[in-house]
Amino acid sequence: MTTTDVSWDAGFQELLTSVLPRITVPLDPALDLKAIGLDSMATIELLVRLEDQYDVEIPEDRLTAATFATPGALWAVLAAQRGAVRA
Numbered sequence: 429m430t431t432t433d434v435s436w437d438a439g440f441q442e443l444l445t446s447v448l449p450r451i452t453v454p455l456d457p458a459l460d461l462k463a464i465g466l467d468s469m470a471t472i473e474l475l476v477r478l479e480d481q482y483d484v485e486i487p488e489d490r491l492t493a494a495t496f497a498t499p500g501a502l503w504a505v506l507a508a509q510r511g512a513v514r515a
Contacts (some may be wrong), residue, residue, distance in 0.1 A: 436499070
């Protein structure tokens with residue numbers, strides 16, 4: 429999956445817009461999240477809420493700036509974890 433080829437669910441978009449109110453809808457997969465306010469505190473809040481909402485645990489080695497750089501990158505990691513949980 430590339431950052432331009434995403435098909436996230438509405439819950440993902442709603443969660444991002446609740447944590448980062450400066451996001452506009454429709455959500456651009458290549459949007460620079462840091463540029464619109466994703467700081468360290470917001471990253472932690474986003475991580476906790478994503479793990480709770482999707483009942484997954486994102487591995488420590490995936491907790492990188494690259495994972496949280498764009499909605500597309502974040503969804504790719506989340507989708508991979510969701511797939512791993514179902515397998």
